[in-house]
Amino acid sequence: MPRDPDPPPAKRFKPGSPFSRLDKKKPGMLLPRAGHAPVNVDAQRKQLPIYQSRTQLINQIRQLHSAVFIGETGSGKTTQIPQYLYEAGIGRQGIIGITQPRRVAAISLAARVAEEKKVQLGKLVGYTVRFEDVTSSETKLKFMTDGMLLREAIGDPLLLRYTVVILDEAHERTVHTDVLFGVVKAAQRKRIEQNKIPLKVVVMSATMDVDLFSQYFNKSPVLYLEGRQHPIQIYYTKQPQSDYLQAALVSIFQIHQEAPASHDILVFMTGQEEIEALARTCRDISKHLPESCGPMTVVPLYASLPPAQQLRVFQPAPKVPAAPQTLTPHAEPVLALTCCLCFTGVQEGGSLHKHRRNLHHYLRHQIRDRHGDGESQTLQSRCNLASVILQLLALGVPDVLNFDFMSKPSPESLRTAVEQLCILGAVDRKDDHVSLTPLGKKMACFPLEPRFSKTLLISPDFSCAEEVLTIISLLSVDSVLYNPPARRDDVLAVRRKFISSEGDHMTLLNIYRAFKKVSGNKDWCRENFVNSRNMGLVLEVRAQLRDICIKMNMKLESSLSDLTNVRRCLAHGLFMNAAELQPDGSYVALDTHQPVAIHPSSVLFQAKPACVVFNELLHTSRCYMRDLCLVDAEWLQEAAPEYFRRKLRATKS
């Protein structure tokens, strides 16, 4: 069928259009353009629209405890406001902390601001993300991930090192950022009550729906940051596009042909798979373009790329960065294509499923950005509330059930979370009062889900802490198993030598041990279809967890060849995630009695183990158990006799 997408916006270049306005040579905005003539960063800073309102902004913030800023991407708010505050002497007694939802953003923003301040990164300007702390005693402007500040708050609930906390990208909310908001708000209130140096809170959002933020921070004023570096003009296609990937592709090459070579194109897509496919197609096509077109560099950008590759979008080149919806690089493209999806004309059965999934993905972001109601449900579904509750208790929040959440989780989900922590022995509950047990206190020290920190903490009782450290680290990162579909048979053949009939945990452990034997050899990884980057992360996570264990004086022993103890330990830690084989060959989860199935990726997929614990449940076409470990039913009983007695009663009644 001939495809006839609407003429894309590039067709409409004409004098006075936003594109022709961009023809005026403007230096790159937020990031250095290495390779070009040296640019004057001071001059660049002064060109930012936000610079005009600098004095006014400073005067307003000086008088406020809290403020909410709305400024679109490109207004320069994230790089400039921290500097304005610092330059105006606001918060000089302490640190100005700027939180970001993502690591790459925290790192690249810090690098840019250090460049603007002409200082070495890690001195006046630094950043802190997991595994990387590029700060020093001199650091006054500190970019960090939200998660890092939340961790810091456990040791310092009043955030006394900070005089200003800037919560950036506030529109990208999760349960964790909601908790962070609550922690920051409480710290601010308590510091006033205790006559300590006040904490200024600045919330920055790219979207207009900031009423909730303003309300939450004591009806703080909302300040609008006018303008952006580059004007925006939105064009729509006249008709729905049956194949938005194809339409994007056509648009990309029309723009590439017509726009000046210095301009970049940014395409928003729904995920890694689409991004890689589009990048491949673009590269293929660009090889066969006439020379008059100029070269095209295609730079994919998504989270699972190595950070160095993610930063490539900031290098100057004619290029097409392809980014998922949630990742906005801090470069100003000449044109951003946001691809909306629709069902019209989607015919093939296989791709219908895919489109539906993508649409779902897309809508979720739309809904989350625009709609206040139902939001808390979306937020909850994305993360384990039990770990949030544990964290709150560790932060010293006295009444967790009535914590000042910006969007309150349902009482039922809160109850379930507390119940889970109770069963794990992390909390005690008397009437409505919930408190941390000594075990729970230790559990909160690990950057892990409660059931994993519990498993790790009891591992010395089974003399297998080293193995459990390894297994939990392996489960904490994206899979170390590399499964290119095109080489499926090779993968199966190579992996056979690691497979354990005791399940996925033991199989992963075998792979890790083999990897260590060859000292992390990259060729070995390639030959054995092991993702060496993720394996590298495993080593980092493991080292971090091990440090925490050592600080707690845990006895770190290895069970060596006998892995029964390891499985017993997993049974004792993961007993809430257990399932039993039924006479008809199906499985039932012992906790909820719901039917579950073994995920096809499990090494036990074709086996029929009588009793297993699993890592997580995946609700897709069915309810799948992922990462299974064979256990004895008796181990579960000895792990939590009371819990299983109750479960048994529930079954009978």
Place this chain on the structure above:
DNA sequence: AGAGGTGCC
């Protein structure tokens, strides 16, 4: 007999 989302500590 058969899967597929993200980010963070």
